[in-house]
């Protein structure tokens with residue numbers, strides 16, 4: 001069953017990427033699958049609709065559960081990042097306060113790889129933030145604020 005759910009997640013991602021203007025070739029490269037598979041996805045072939053429904057339910061879970069479950073299913077961090085970024089409907093603004101001590105814990109814990117250390121302070125790329133709050137909950141100085149600025153649900 002997990003394989004079918006992964007196919008459902010890939011289907012949702014492929015549809016969204018095409019909607020965002022990517023060609024089938026670019027979608028195939030992004031998801032690291034061959035073009036005929038993408039073509040099948042876009043035509044709804046070889047997919048069970050229950051898998052797509054389950055995948056849709058996963059994308060609508062809280063951001064942390066969506067991220068962790070997708071990573072557990074795929075066991076591939078890069079594809080997880082792309083799928084979560086593509087299928088997330090919300091947008092987030094991440095703020096790092098001056099109390100940051102540049103310990104790097106948030107850098108290590110962010111599965112979306114949205115955080116870097118710069119000039120002895122964490123900097124978060126909000127475009128890649130999925131709102132999971134893992135960084136915020138692990139920051140020893142409570143220096144991270146994650147705000148939802150758009151909710152597409």
Ligand code: SF4
Nearest residue numbers: 100101103104106139
């Ligand atoms: S975990 Fe907190 S204190 Fe450490 S680098 Fe990140 S924001 Fe700064």
Ligand code: SF4
Nearest residue numbers: 110129130132133135
């Ligand atoms: S909330 Fe924090 S850990 Fe989660 S994606 Fe955003 S920056 Fe990364």
